[in-house]
Amino acid sequence: MSETAPPRIVIVGAGPAGIRAAATLVDAGLHPVVIDEGNRAGGQIYRRPPAGFIRTPEQLYGSDAAKARALHALFDRLAAEGRLTHCAASSVVAAHEGRLHVLGEVGIEVIGYDRVILATGASDRVAPVPGWQNAGVYSLGAAQIALKAQAVALGPRIVLMGSGPLLTLVGAQLVKAGAGVAAVLDTSPWHQQMRSFRRLAARPIVALRGLAMRARLGGRYHAGVTLERIEADGQGVTAMRWRDAGGRQRLTPCDMIGMGWHLRAETHLADLVGCTFTYDEQWRQWLPRADQMGRAGKGVYLAGDGVRLLGADGAEIAGRLAAAACLSDLGIPAPSTSADLRKLARLERFARGLAIAFPWPEAMARALPDDAIVCRCENATAGGIRESVEHGGGEANRVKSLSRVGMGRCQGRYCQLATVELIAAQTGCTPDAIGRFRGQAPVRPAPIGAFLRQG
Template sequence: MSAAPKRDQYDVVVIGAGPAGLAATATVADAGLSTLLLDENAGPGGQVWRAINSTPVKTEALLGTDYWSGAGIAKAASESDAEIIHRATVWSLDRNLELGISVGGGSAFIKARRVIIATGAQERPFPIPGWTLPGVMTAGAAQTMLKSSGLVPDCPAVIAGQGPLLWLLAAQILRLGGRIDRVLDTTPRANYIAALPHAFAFMTSPYFLKGLAMMREVKAKVQVVKGVTELSASGDGKLASVTYVAAGPRETIPADLLLLHQGVVPNVNLAMAAGVEHRWNELQLCWTPVLDADGNSSIPGIAIAGDGAGIGGAQAAVWRGRIAAVSAIKALRPAAKVIDYSSQLKRAERGRAFLDVLFQPAKQFRIPQGDTIVCRCEEITAKDVLDSVAIGATGPNQLKAYRRTGMGPCQGRLCGLTVTELMAEARGKSPQEIGYYRLRAPVKPIMLSELANLPKNEDATKAVVRG
């Protein structure tokens, strides 16, 4: 195993090198605790600050000041005494704070006294007819290509959905000379009224003027269609057109690329597999971990920071990372002097409720019907799921036996929320009552050869195969 951890045990292991993970790493390492930061990517930054040290897009105005604000935090983490390993996959975490990791084709187990999970967010599933066609991508995937390689569309392209990332990506593509033929905004009109009680807090937040400027920038160059209520992609073997309805007749436009986005949700798989308690969040319409004010979870020693704790944005993630780090320092070094970052977090979260209400996705874009694919890995449709409910499937775990949903390479990341809401509606129950997939290690695909080369002892076996 190349670049293997130098120790068998650390005071603190941080998982994820995005805003929360980098901030937490620098904070605990500066307190003199032995610290290990593990991340799947080739470099630091996570999705928000992806390729912060290597992006070919060097002009600050093209990606924006918010992106470049990550450079200092990434530098602080790299210059600390923390051990940092990139291209590392954490595929197991148990209640005893033992982690299974893979690096360079080999695997090992390490122990921690405290673990900070900072795995961030993932894009919410957007299951529309045709979303599995080649030529249909998520906005996040497109932004990864933009930041990592400076690639932008030069073909007929459509961006559809809602949320801050949709407008940010559109602005960045246009700044780099890319092509966008149309922006299809799926924000429900009723959401604007529902969000009004939270408008003042949002208008006094740092996000208001930035968001307004971005939207104006995009609208000055691209046709924006608001109030889209129906959306589908079509083509013979690859995307050829996009069809939509927005308070008028159905319209079809040619497209070689469709970028979809309707917000982000916490990446919960590792935390759920470890046994951390989660609850359905009725505002953000997703699963979020049950945490105290310091980010500590239901399992002693495991904290969750950043968007994995609930969507709050990059700046809030930084302060959540520092708060989780301070909690670890106080637990391991009670006499250490620490800083209270709660006021900074409160300021960073100002206006969040407005965004959560405004950009709550419409039901028809979360809960598909008919032959629309729900589980991409196993090609299971909405009708397949409902047919299974009709003959006795009571929840996502029972559905596995009927249709193998959630058992493919993504382990439910692209279908989990859809399955929960689809079954909840079919059975007349809440998502909390229906539940989520029962997740177990390994939570990420790993080679059988890696498992075969693990230490042969009872504890190692239980870490991989446990009830």
């Protein structure tokens, strides 16, 4: 045994899932490599500002400040002690046959692995609204990053729109920071939100905390709205045109809009390493298939929002479970997982409640006017997508090749879900029958020079 080389284990992502996975492996005597796009560990939810930043963790993370501090301190200690290797400010752009192609400051580096834990997290799930291609329109996550990382509100007059916990959270954070939030527009009506009351009761403290943040928004919050158009001039956004739950038309002047409908799992790397996918009807997106421990293929483990949209607490649990599965598969004693599996089941009930309360606006996506931009990268319109369906049939990648939708910088992260809804409406099929865009490298934009230096 002493002559056997230790397994090469790589963790992609240093958010709550990646940090807990790394700590579990380190406790078992292994030395993982952790690759993360951030300069410091924490992920999106516990993103850390630059050194010398004056806002406290309580101001940045609210009631989760203690959790954020604990995770930051744990990872920093393990890195300082040399018990793991932290590849910071590095992005995995490709994966093939046990090798990760990692873009860092010096170019592309190839890192081999025997086992890989993907803790890639999630990003905003956005739906096109006519006019969303104009300057001044951001995702909710972008607004949150600007606030956490630089203490910046992206405009003096802000409208937030979409649905889900992140909508309320970002609104409350901006209001607390003194930003000028003019309106928070939720497309989910009150009766829809109340349908999930029993499931949300699985985490009563979290549910009550959400209601408290909602109360902090006061009259800014409007449920059951219909989003009509983002007005803009040559300088960018000027107003949001919408209808309230009673059908009355409203126009709210603004110079910044943040939008998002809960989250979409970041799955491009899972695709490249060979994971299988299934369509989740409730979440209205394709998700990689994994068992409760996170096993998703030979030597591949998934953890966090990249496989199950359970939030930060669920990500920590999933990270421990994935690392325990990895240890068990290597024949190394692993910590007990029974308590974590019970907690995971409770979190999944809560998450399903969120999916019911704050649904993806499929009807809005399907009813987009022909001139509405769907893919902001390639300026592909709803009409162009419908025309491509008529010419080429109702398969996602065929429509992609004809219309160029999903071929830009984001590789369909922001437009794929709406595109599938448009195709499904045009063909009379269900979204799962339409399929999904194939993942391909590089999964992030990368400069040509980085690949040349690699050679």
